[in-house]
Every structure is written in C-alpha cells, then in structure tokens.
Amino acid sequence: MKETAGKKEKASRVAMPEQKPEIRRRNFEEVPLGYTVAMAQEEAARCLQCKKPGCVEGCPVSVDIPGFINLITQGDFTGAIRHVWTKNALPAVCGRVCPQEIQCEGKCIVGKKGEPVAIGNLERFVADWERENGTGALPPQAPSTGKKVAVVGSGPSGLTVAGDLIQKGYDVTVLEAFHKPGGVLVYGIPEFRLPKAIVAQEINFLERQGAKVEVNAVVGRTVSLDELFEDGFEAVYLGVGAGLPRFMNLPGENLIGILSANEYLTRANLMKAYRYPDVDTPIPKGKNVVVLGAGNVAMDSARTAMRLGADSVKIVYRRSRDEMPARAAEIHHAEEEGIEFFLLTNPTQFKGDQKGRLTGMECLKMELGEPDDSGRRRPIAIQGSEFHMDTDLVIVAVGSGANPLLTQSTPDMQLNKWGYIIADPETGKTTKKGVWAGGDIVTGAATVILAMGAGRKAADSIHQYLTWGW
Amino acid sequence: MFKIVKREEMAEGTVILNEIEAPLIARKAKPGQFVILKANEDGERIPLTMADTDPDKGTITIIYMVVGKSTALFKTLQVGDAFQDVIGPLGKPTHLEKLGKVVCVGGGTGVAVLHPITRALKKIGNDVTCIIGARTKDLLILESQMKSASHDLRVCTDDGTYGHHGFVTDVLKEQLEGGDVKLVVGIGPVPMMRAVANLTRPFDVKTMVSLNPIMIDGTGMCGGCRVSVGGETKFACVDGPEFDGHLVNFDELMLRLQAYCEEEKACYEDFCTLRDAT
Numbered sequence A: 001m002k003e004t005a006g007k008k009e010k011a012s013r014v015a016m017p018e019q020k021p022e023i024r025r026r027n028f029e030e031v032p033l034g035y036t037v038a039m040a041q042e043e044a045a046r047c048l049q050c051k052k053p054g055c056v057e058g059c060p061v062s063v064d065i066p067g068f069i070n071l072i073t074q075g076d077f078t079g080a081i082r083h084v085w086t087k088n089a090l091p092a093v094c095g096r097v098c099p100q101e102i103q104c105e106g107k108c109i110v111g112k113k114g115e116p117v118a119i120g121n122l123e124r125f126v127a128d129w130e131r132e133n134g135t136g137a138l139p140p141q142a143p144s145t146g147k148k149v150a151v152v153g154s155g156p157s158g159l160t161v162a163g164d165l166i167q168k169g170y171d172v173t174v175l176e177a178f179h180k181p182g183g184v185l186v187y188g189i190p191e192f193r194l195p196k197a198i199v200a201q202e203i204n205f206l207e208r209q210g211a212k213v214e215v216n217a218v219v220g221r222t223v224s225l226d227e228l229f230e231d232g233f234e235a236v237y238l239g240v241g242a243g244l245p246r247f248m249n250l251p252g253e254n255l256i257g258i259l260s261a262n263e264y265l266t267r268a269n270l271m272k273a274y275r276y277p278d279v280d281t282p283i284p285k286g287k288n289v290v291v292l293g294a295g296n297v298a299m300d301s302a303r304t305a306m307r308l309g310a311d312s313v314k315i316v317y318r319r320s321r322d323e324m325p326a327r328a329a330e331i332h333h334a335e336e337e338g339i340e341f342f343l344l345t346n347p348t349q350f351k352g353d354q355k356g357r358l359t360g361m362e363c364l365k366m367e368l369g370e371p372d373d374s375g376r377r378r379p380i381a382i383q384g385s386e387f388h389m390d391t392d393l394v395i396v397a398v399g400s401g402a403n404p405l406l407t408q409s410t411p412d413m414q415l416n417k418w419g420y421i422i423a424d425p426e427t428g429k430t431t432k433k434g435v436w437a438g439g440d441i442v443t444g445a446a447t448v449i450l451a452m453g454a455g456r457k458a459a460d461s462i463h464q465y466l467t468w469g470w
Numbered sequence B: 001m002f003k004i005v006k007r008e009e010m011a012e013g014t015v016i017l018n019e020i021e022a023p024l025i026a027r028k029a030k031p032g033q034f035v036i037l038k039a040n041e042d043g044e045r046i047p048l049t050m051a052d053t054d055p056d057k058g059t060i061t062i063i064y065m066v067v068g069k070s071t072a073l074f075k076t077l078q079v080g081d082a083f084q085d086v087i088g089p090l091g092k093p094t095h096l097e098k099l100g101k102v103v104c105v106g107g108g109t110g111v112a113v114l115h116p117i118t119r120a121l122k123k124i125g126n127d128v129t130c131i132i133g134a135r136t137k138d139l140l141i142l143e144s145q146m147k148s149a150s151h152d153l154r155v156c157t158d159d160g161t162y163g164h165h166g167f168v169t170d171v172l173k174e175q176l177e178g179g180d181v182k183l184v185v186g187i188g189p190v191p192m193m194r195a196v197a198n199l200t201r202p203f204d205v206k207t208m209v210s211l212n213p214i215m216i217d218g219t220g221m222c223g224g225c226r227v228s229v230g231g232e233t234k235f236a237c238v239d240g241p242e243f244d245g246h247l248v249n250f251d252e253l254m255l256r257l258q259a260y261c262e263e264e265k266a267c268y269e270d271f272c273t274l275r276d277a278t
C-alpha cells in the first residue's frame, strides 16, 4: 500500500481493504470491500501495457486486460466496463471468484519479479462502479429473429448463452429447477464471497433485455427435452452443472450430522438458513466441525460453519498443502479466520451415539507416494497411524459428479463413462440435433469462467445453426 | 404463484387438503410422485406426495398433517391464496403391474398417498383390498374415496371407535394367511411401514413402501434424503420414493427424520405464539 521513497522502486500492489478476520469470521457480509477510485487508478498505473500481454493469454475468455486497465487510468470507467463486457458478461462475479493466480495474474509480467497487477480486483472495481454509478443502459440488440431458444440451467454457463442470444435477437427462455436462478452462484458460493444482490442484478439485467426466466422447471420431470422442441424451441442449451454430491462411502456416513457440501451450502445460501429461525429452513450448527476436502467448496463450507458460531472448524485433506485445489485467496482467508488444516489425513469411519447422531471420526495419517493419473502425488496410508477426532458436524466436500436426472430421460444423447454430456469443445454441439451443452455438465466440476467460455462458444454456434443450419 | 382453488379440513383440523393450480405438473404427474412446496419467500421446501391430479382442470391435490411450523403456515393459506413455489412432479412413479391380489395398507395421511396408487392398481385389473387405519374414528381420512378406489375396504381404529379395533397389521395378517397375496403396498408413519414389512417378510410377499425423508431439492443434488436400502445408500427423491420394504433400514430413517427436531420444536412454538397473538 505504501509508496516508498525511492522513485526507482516499483510500486507495490494495492491491497484491497477487507473486514478484519476477528470480525468477519462471525458475520456473512462480504470480506473484501472493494477499491476506491484512487486505489483502482493507483493499481492500474502498475500495468506496463505490454505489447504481447501474458495476462490475456492466461484468461480463458481473452479479455483485453491492458485495454480495460488503460481506460481505468484515463478515468473512463464506463468505457472500461464496456470493454470487459465484450468478452465477459459477468465481470462482477468473475472479479470475485476467478482463480486469477493461475490465469491472468499468473501470467502477468509484473509478477515475475514482484506481485502481479491485481487484475481481478480491477475487474471487480469496474463492474461495481458500473452497478453503482452506471446508467444501466441496455446493450444494443439485433432485430428479432422470431426464433425461440431454451436454456436449461441458470448457472454462469446458461446465463452467458441467454445474454449472448438475446442480444442476437432470439426469444430466450431460461428454465431453472430451483425456485431461484443463478446456479452455484446462488446456492453454492456464500454471500460473504459473492453477495446475492449482484447475481440478482445480473439476472434482472437479462430480464430487462427480454429474456424469460422460468423457475421451478425441472427439465426431465416437469417438461422433457423433446417436449421443448414440441413447444416450439428450435435450439436447446444444457448448462445443468455437476450437481451430484459425492460421499466417502465410509461406515457411519448416514449418521445425523454428516451432510454433503451441496446440502449444507444450499441450506445456508439458497434457503438463507443462517437467518434461522427468521426463515423456516434450519441448518445444523456444529460445535466441532470437520470439512472433508480442500477445494473452493470445502473452504466455503468451513468459513460458513465458522460464521454459524462453531468453536472449531477443521479442514481434513488427504494430500498436502501444494495439492489443495482452492483459490489461494480462499485458503488465505480461511486461515486468517482461524480454520485449522489437518493435511495428509484421511477419515476411515464415522462414530455416532444411540440417537444416530455423529460424535466423532476415525482417521489415518497419510504420506505422499508416486504421482497418480492426475499427476498429483498419491496419498498412501501410514500403518498404525490411526487417531480419533471429536466432531458433531462433518461436511463432505470431496467433489461432485454428473446428475443423471435429465440425461437419463434423453437416451439419444451420448454421455461419457462418467455420465457427463459429450459435446464438441469448439461449438458445444452434443450428439443430439438441436442440443448444445457446456459448463460443469460437460467438463465436470470446473470454474465459473470456463462455464461462461463454453456458453459463449455455444451461443455463437447456436446463432450459426439458426441462421445457416446444423 | 400456485393458487389454491379448494381447501378442506379433515380429521378435526389436523389434516388439510389443498387443491392447487399447477397445470404443468398436473399434466405430467403419475401415481406415487411428489411435489415440493414453498409457501413464501422465506419458507422451507416441503415434499408432499400428491393425493390426486386433474390434468383437465390443471390441478393437483395434496393432503398434509399439521406437524410443524411450515405445515402450520400452509394451514393458514385459504382458497385464493397461493404457494409461491411448487416443483414437480418428482420421484419415480409407482411401478404398476397386473399381479392378481393386492393389499394396500394406509395409516394417517399415508392414506392420501395411497389413494392414487390404489386406484391405478385397481384400474389395470388387480383385485385390490384396502386397509386403512387411524388412532380414532375422527382422525380417519378419505374413507369413501378409498372405498371406490378398491374392491374391498377394511377400516381399523386403534381405540375401537370405528371398524376393527386394533392395528392395520392385524387385518393384513388375516389377508396374508388367506393366501395368494401378490403385492402389499404399505404407506404411513415409519413404524407402521416397518411393522407391515416385518409382517409380510415371512410370507415372502413383495412389499412396497413410500419413504418421506427430509429433502431440499428433490432432484438428487443434495443427498439429504439418503436412505439405506439393501445396504446401499439411495437418494429417496430420485431413486424412490418407493422402495422394497424388505430392504429398507427403517431404524436409520426414523433417526434421520429427527435431525432437526429440536430446532423445529422451538421454531414451531415461536410461530404459534406469534400466530395466536395476532
């Protein structure tokens, strides 16, 4: 933050103000507070405006990063947001949740010697600035094509397709199984990391442009994929996510007090159970909480448990720190909030009392052996290292799979051996005519930006199909 | 919004019937399937198996017992009021097959769930005997409907105020001993379903039960509804709600249903105090 005396010394990265750990660990308000205009311009000035920018290469949707940063330096924030929008429809979301350290910021030249330009923070800044000060003017829209497109699933992937196609003049209907649109952005990622008002505004923005959003529509149950075509839709995009919780398959796993992260986070975020009993959905409040896994989902679960008043929250992960898949910022925030990390540790069974309630967990210590298929070193149990951990709430966050609900009822669409939909990586076309797919249901659980990138390619391909044919 | 077009109180006001406008669901629903309902913005998602559907009118009927805060809130909704969200039809439909003699056993509001299944089993040519029970005469529901949905209706009350004095299982036992029963469908409180399954096991008669664990989404994404069936974990909302009663771990289900009982009790009491104060 401090600009030090010597002119030659490079300016250091402008830190984003945050709620203090001791305070934020017990509330649900957003942790990083955002840049002021002065901070944003100071940070923007650190960008070298590279001719061959590494950052753009690192960005899955190729945002013109030096371009929008330059507009920030010039004070043209409207221009900057418009520039970002041409490649990324949800910058307020991406600025907050993208793993910048392995994408744009990971490739930033300034990062070779010091800290990279805070591209994520700047992206968030321009999006927030627009939300607070912008005119709210709608983007230009092509004349109506009179053609109807259905988008199944309202996560980042589906929302991107809807936004692109509405601007290209299509009549777009988004069908969402839950009672609220947004996908993982509303049911998974907590309020303290991504305020729900931001997601609601993005959806409102789509609706103002004419997109219809139908909630409580479970495709495969309320309406089948084929019926959508009968109802006059000419193309269908499937962005249904990877919503099948994985469990550990260990003895005692059905004890009360063991929840999938999907259930725990859905209760907390979508159902707002952290406000129970002001709302009607309860959530278990553990005293000694254990979260299994070390991805973003695990960090979100652990930090939620801390905010719900736990005495202790432990992340239990069978590999080591280097393999933890979460964003660096989330791990850092979790540690600051007092979450303990039990690495190279694996549970073997759960213990309960007479009422079927969880009381503890048996664990083994692990060590790392040879690399496995994923290239990560395989954890191996250490003989005789058994130990017991007291816990009354375990949240299982060890990944998710493909939910078969929709695909089961669509036998003429090919799936891979894990049940994910097979789709052309360039166009998103599935093996069923008129049907595209993208996001987590094609790649397996991945990231917001990859789901959006897939949505953009599919929207282009759908446009082409509806103009020229399959 | 899903408007209530008809409302009835049954069993001394402890059980409520709502007929609700939900044309898409009514068009699709089959016997044995359920819906998830949410009354308002801050409401809880509550799964209820449909008691009837009318595709022409575009309505579905649910019958529920008032047991906690959410159902107490549902009870305050009158004709013309609406549920904010109704999602469905969810779950697998009942597997319907012509087998011969079938006995349908219902207890409490389980009778409502049993109704469309019984009717469908009769319609495809089974010889359907129906046994329904309640604690006492005034708590009995759907007697006339069950009579027309089956060939032979037997009624039991625990206190003997009406029909057979005793449990549905007493009458079921006679039926099983009479021989030739090909299928038993048992739907009601968990202890009743467990008793039915235990009774039919030695007779080796296939027994179907419909489970009602705690649910959130009803689409297989949370795993909150998991039940152990034949030693395997199943998600009741997508793999069920109907399962082979001889394989279900009822003890685990009973315990899991108690997961939030303390929170719910406190919340319900608050709600009642507030409601009665206004």
Ligand SMILES: Cc1cc2nc3c(=O)[nH]c(=O)nc-3n(C[C@H](O)[C@H](O)[C@H](O)COP(=O)(O)OP(=O)(O)OC[C@H]3O[C@@H](n4cnc5c(N)ncnc54)[C@H](O)[C@@H]3O)c2cc1C
Pocket: A097, A098, A099, A152, A153, A154, A155, A156, A157, A158, A175, A176, A177, A178, A181, A182, A183, A184, A185, A188, A189, A190, A217, A218, A219, A220, A239, A240, A241, A242, A243, A265, A296, A297, A300, A327, A403, A405, A406, A438, A439, A440, A441, A445, A446, A447, A448, A449, A451
């Ligand atoms: C807790 C958590 C934290 C995460 N943190 C990050 C992060 O920090 N950074 C990051 O980049 N990524 C993160 N991810 C991953 C990221 O959220 C996902 O990769 C991304 O949301 C996938 O987008 P999607 O559009 O494919 O699917 P989703 O966001 O999963 O949306 C799918 C939608 O489809 C709906 N649906 C499913 N089936 C049907 C059906 N049959 N009919 C109608 N609708 C249906 C679902 O209800 C859902 O709303 C996180 C994920 C979770 C769970």
Ligand code: SF4
Pocket: A046, A047, A048, A049, A050, A053, A054, A055, A056, A065, A066, A107, A108, A109, A110, A117, A119
């Ligand atoms: S690599 Fe870094 S310095 Fe170069 S243009 Fe991108 S953000 Fe600016």
Ligand code: FES
Pocket: B214, B215, B216, B217, B218, B219, B220, B221, B222, B223, B224, B225, B226, B235, B236, B237, B238
């Ligand atoms: S209710 Fe969530 S998986 Fe069944």
